[in-house]
Amino acid sequence: MATTLSRDAVAGRPVDPAAPLLVVEDLHVEFRIEAGTVRAVNGLSYTLRRGETVAILGESGSGKSVSAQAVMGIIDSPPGFVTGGSVRFRGVELLDLSEADRRRVRGDRIAMIFQDALTALNPVFPVGWQIAEMFRMHRGVPRKEAREKAIELMERVKIPSARTRAGSYPHEFSGGMRQRVMIAMALSLDPEILIADEPTTALDVTVQAQIMALLAELQQQTGMGLILITHDLGVVAEVADQVVVMYAGREVEKGPSLPVYHRPAHPYTLGLMDSLPRRDVHTERLRPIKGSPPDLLAIPPGCPFRPRCPYARDICAAEEPPLAAVTSEHVSACHFWEEVSRERAGA
Amino acid sequence: MSAPAPDPIRHGEVVLRVEHLVKYFPITRGIVFKRQIGTVKAVDDVSFELHEGETLGLVGESGCGKTTTARTILRLEKATSGHAWYRGRDIFTLSGKEMRELRREIQVIFQDPYASLNPRMTVGDIIGEGWRVHPGVMPKNRRRARIHELLELVGLNPDHINRYPHQFSGGQRQRIGVARALALEPKIVICDEPVSALDVSVQAQVVNLLEDLQDELGLSYLFIAHDLSVVRHICDRIAVMYLGKIAETGDEYQVYDNTAHPYTTALLSAVPIPDPAARHLGRRILLEGDVPSPADPLSGCRFRTRCWKAQGVCAQTEPELIDRGQGHPVACHFAQVEFDPAR
Numbered sequence: 001m002a003t004t005l006s007r008d009a010v011a012g013r014p015v016d017p018a019a020p021l022l023v024v025e026d027l028h029v030e031f032r033i034e035a036g037t038v039r040a041v042n043g044l045s046y047t048l049r050r051g052e053t054v055a056i057l058g059e060s061g062s063g064k065s066v067s068a069q070a071v072m073g074i075i076d077s078p079p080g081f082v083t084g085g086s087v088r089f090r091g092v093e094l095l096d097l098s099e100a101d102r103r104r105v106r107g108d109r110i111a112m113i114f115q116d117a118l119t120a121l122n123p124v125f126p127v128g129w130q131i132a133e134m135f136r137m138h139r140g141v142p143r144k145e146a147r148e149k150a151i152e153l154m155e156r157v158k159i160p161s162a163r164t165r166a167g168s169y170p171h172e173f174s175g176g177m178r179q180r181v182m183i184a185m186a187l188s189l190d191p192e193i194l195i196a197d198e199p200t201t202a203l204d205v206t207v208q209a210q211i212m213a214l215l216a217e218l219q220q221q222t223g224m225g226l227i228l229i230t231h232d233l234g235v236v237a238e239v240a241d242q243v244v245v246m247y248a249g250r251e252v253e254k255g256p257s258l259p260v261y262h263r264p265a266h267p268y269t270l271g272l273m274d275s276l277p278r279r280d281v282h283t284e285r286l287r288p289i290k291g292s293p294p295d296l297l298a299i300p301p302g303c304p305f306r307p308r309c310p311y312a313r314d315i316c317a318a319e320e321p322p323l324a325a326v327t328s329e330h331v332s333a334c335h336f337w338e339e340v341s342r343e344r345a346g347a
Numbered sequence: 348m349s350a351p352a353p354d355p356i357r358h359g360e361v362v363l364r365v366e367h368l369v370k371y372f373p374i375t376r377g378i379v380f381k382r383q384i385g386t387v388k389a390v391d392d393v394s395f396e397l398h399e400g401e402t403l404g405l406v407g408e409s410g411c412g413k414t415t416t417a418r419t420i421l422r423l424e425k426a427t428s429g430h431a432w433y434r435g436r437d438i439f440t441l442s443g444k445e446m447r448e449l450r451r452e453i454q455v456i457f458q459d460p461y462a463s464l465n466p467r468m469t470v471g472d473i474i475g476e477g478w479r480v481h482p483g484v485m486p487k488n489r490r491r492a493r494i495h496e497l498l499e500l501v502g503l504n505p506d507h508i509n510r511y512p513h514q515f516s517g518g519q520r521q522r523i524g525v526a527r528a529l530a531l532e533p534k535i536v537i538c539d540e541p542v543s544a545l546d547v548s549v550q551a552q553v554v555n556l557l558e559d560l561q562d563e564l565g566l567s568y569l570f571i572a573h574d575l576s577v578v579r580h581i582c583d584r585i586a587v588m589y590l591g592k593i594a595e596t597g598d599e600y601q602v603y604d605n606t607a608h609p610y611t612t613a614l615l616s617a618v619p620i621p622d623p624a625a626r627h628l629g630r631r632i633l634l635e636g637d638v639p640s641p642a643d644p645l646s647g648c649r650f651r652t653r654c655w656k657a658q659g660v661c662a663q664t665e666p667e668l669i670d671r672g673q674g675h676p677v678a679c680h681f682a683q684v685e686f687d688p689a690r
Contacts, residue, residue: 059546176637205573206617209631231547237619237620237621237623237625240623257623258623261621261624262624272547276576277551277580278579279615282579285558286551286580287551288549288554289548289549289552290552
């Protein structure tokens, strides 16, 4: 079959069988714009293993989407530049590849879905055609066969009456169905990693539940690794194995989701948890984080969270906190992480 | 009659009563010779009461009619039928002049703090703009001082009175929207998704602000939102809407902890709990498909095509919103209303 390609090499370079699926190390991305240099990602590291889900949690401007675009290799340059770090896919350094080689990795080995499925789809072609195009372009599958494969995929992502719907245009689908089309396209080439950038943010909550269940099911079938970019603490709690909390371009806390949620060791994470109302319990009064996220062109020296932090002391203005090991797998970028993590010690 | 439940809460008098409100939009075809080919039943027989000092939540998914309900009450849409009374006065029969006065007393806060503020006006002008239409609210010589007070009240720096909206963050802009609404000294504030566009860390600030202002000024809120967690926190009573109808209404414990309508059950179970330990607790009910189009309404119960409890009767008879004696009206033939003796 034309689609069986060797998965043991990436752009001609042999993979390291012992290496994890994806290792991101000390990634730096900046945007050089007229007003100055925005350090959108400032030292991000994480490891994604087969079948695992890593969530990158952050608010707008935290650098979470940019970090995913850097892994994917789709940052507009200029103004964006990956200025440091390493992105290794099964041991192969992606940042060293030529643009042509990266294009071959993109879609084929690492695929991505976006928040806004309507703008990501081409409005003038039927969705079945767009999915089939993946097979035709990347695999050289003949037209008719590609169409059949597209319909199969639409069935796999549970689009009802797929054969008829394949001829419909994106605007004829609801938001949830469009996101399913996106997922079908992303999965068409059996990628080993799927990056989902706010995949359910624009959707109603019942549809969000359907899409997250679908992603979990597909992940189980294929063993792909999932990188979930989101601001939603609820969604992260439901699916993530590992969580990276980002603030102002930096990773501030990282670890398996259970300890991060139950004993947060960074004041920002703790603040997020405290400011959140829940549907399952009554809350008397919310405890918000004061202030607002910083202007990325004017991030204060020292700890970027300092102006909003109830634990801040003099040292926080002078020194940027290093990542401290809370446990062997849980880290926090706070000078006072011990004090912060005692907050939930009783719980 | 499917009238709202008797007031279970110790709030003041009824400030807004909506009875059998209906809003249909025609679907037309043709440009010169328009003919109607269908009807979108956006709001279909909605009744509720809002008391003084109370927050009533209207929740539901997009397209369920929650915003249209508010727009129709404000006469931004013409009601197809039904009534809305503001302190005993029928809103739909008011003259233009009386209506202008009413719009002062019922103010709106919108979802998008980026789109709802005029970028060419200073914050001071935005907040004071309402006084151009209602000069009686604030004498001219007091206005600047009042804008200072309002900025302070919503937690902004009064020295920023001459700044423009783009100089503020999303959360601060939403505060400007709140100050603008309060400038006209309203009794009711309709909050249409007031925190949905804000970052999580800022949402809670605005929620707390709305609560404080309510306590201070005795405001009544009609709180329209799709975020069920925020609604549980801020609302005294909640009405869950589905396809133009209220499915269930009650207080937080009735609707969230003793859910009686299958749609509410499904809706709630879809909201993720921010705790990884709760991941496999509780039953997750996945609804099949999307919300049906309000343009081709179903016979009987509108939820029956997605409902796991549906039986023959659901296709024949539309269930009415009935209070079965617990002050917790539910529109379902198989409602499971539990009587809570503790209350």
